[in-house]
Amino acid sequence: MLIRGGATQTGNSFAEDVSAGLGRPGQKELPSKYLYDDVGSALFEVITKLPEYGLTRAEERILRRHSDEIAEQLPAQGIVVELGSGRKTRRILEALAQHQFTTYCPIEISSTALESCERELDDLPNVSILGFETEYLDGLNKAVLRRRAGLGVMVLFLGSSIGNFDRSPGEDFLRKIREALQPGDGLLLGTDLEKPLDQLIPAYDDPLGVTAVFNTNLLVRINRELGGDFDLPRFEHVALYNARDRRIEMHLRSIENQSITIGREQFSFQRDETIWTESSHKYRRHEALEMAERTGFKCAAQWVDDEWPFAENLLVAV
Ligand code: AVJ
Numbered sequence: 405m406l407i408r409g410g411a412t413q414t415g416n417s418f419a420e421d422v423s424a425g426l427g428r429p430g431q432k433e434l435p436s437k438y439l440y441d442d443v444g445s446a447l448f449e450v451i452t453k454l455p456e457y458g459l460t461r462a463e464e465r466i467l468r469r470h471s472d473e474i475a476e477q478l479p480a481q482g483i484v485v486e487l488g489s490g491r492k493t494r495r496i497l498e499a500l501a502q503h504q505f506t507t508y509c510p511i512e513i514s515s516t517a518l519e520s521c522e523r524e525l526d527d528l529p530n531v532s533i534l535g536f537e538t539e540y541l542d543g544l545n546k547a548v549l550r551r552r553a554g555l556g557v558m559v560l561f562l563g564s565s566i567g568n569f570d571r572s573p574g575e576d577f578l579r580k581i582r583e584a585l586q587p588g589d590g591l592l593l594g595t596d597l598e599k600p601l602d603q604l605i606p607a608y609d610d611p612l613g614v615t616a617v618f619n620t621n622l623l624v625r626i627n628r629e630l631g632g633d634f635d636l637p638r639f640e641h642v643a644l645y646n647a648r649d650r651r652i653e654m655h656l657r658s659i660e661n662q663s664i665t666i667g668r669e670q671f672s673f674q675r676d677e678t679i680w681t682e683s684s685h686k687y688r689r690h691e692a693l694e695m696a697e698r699t700g701f702k703c704a705a706q707w708v709d710d711e712w713p714f715a716e717n718l719l720v721a722v
Contacts, residue, residue, distance in 0.1 A: 458712030482555025511543030
């Protein structure tokens with residue numbers, strides 16, 4: 405069953421964010437969530453299959469190898485709330501639902517992603533799926549209302565999606581998750597770890613150019629939805645590692661001086677000026693423990709993949 409979030413658009417509109425992000429002085433910037441429309445989400449799925457992008461496979465290995473352990477850590481499982489929705493969740497749900505009935509609540513702003521998630525997990529015995537089409541925190545707060553007394557809630561925030569946040573807002577987000585929970589509830593948090601640049605850079609600048617297309621799709625979206633006139637060949641995909649902030653940054657770089665029209669607005673670009681489109685922060689092993697302690701959790705367990713440094717952290721609300 406799909407519960408639609410209703411009037412839950414809390415932030416600005418796409419048009420407002422684009423106008424503000426391209427119009428500001430200094431570094432032009434667009435919120436990374438706009439990369440994930442239907443086309444962008446499908447392209448991201450392709451990225452997860454690329455040999456250079458080891459992140460998703462690393463997490464899948466951890467979830468496969470340790471699913472029983474993960475399930476055991478939280479005995480009274482009532483509701484599993486996922487911020488996002490994914491195929492990787494299957495293992496955990498199977499393990500959790502082995503001995504008890506589980507309600508799985510994926511939360512997505514895209515109904516397409518929610519529907520395909522429901523189709524894929526539909527056959528799991530002992531699991532009922534209740535999707536929420538809304539923003540993460542709104543969906544989480546709605547999902548926990550279904551908690552039956554005495555039963556636990558486990559939140560899944562996988563794939564190092566936390567890495568899209570700058571570090572401090574990321575912790576604010578964890579704090580808000582904690583506020584929706586009760587002591588003893590769990591948060592399974594995936595954090596991609598620092599790794600050598602010759603492994604990291606190709607993951608975000610693959611030779612086939614899928615990530616470049618994923619990034620450029622944002623300009624196509626602006627052209628289509630907001631009446632923009634970006635000429636795609638005049639922008640190029642850039643993935644750089646910001647060592648000070650320990651993050652990959654994706655940018656779209658203007659290859660020449662040019663002026664862009666979006667609706668009635670004009671934006672000028674200097675040659676080599678960029679639009680910053682996404683950050684993927686990288687973490688140290690102990691960082692999850694520290695983040696947990698600052699946000700009302702304790703880290704009860706951590707599993708690390710040895711092939712592609714990635715940590716799955718089981719946080720428990722204190
Ligand atoms: C979905 C945010 C975890 O940062 O690795 C992959 C997105 N962007 N390649 C990541 C992404 C370009 C991905 N996250």
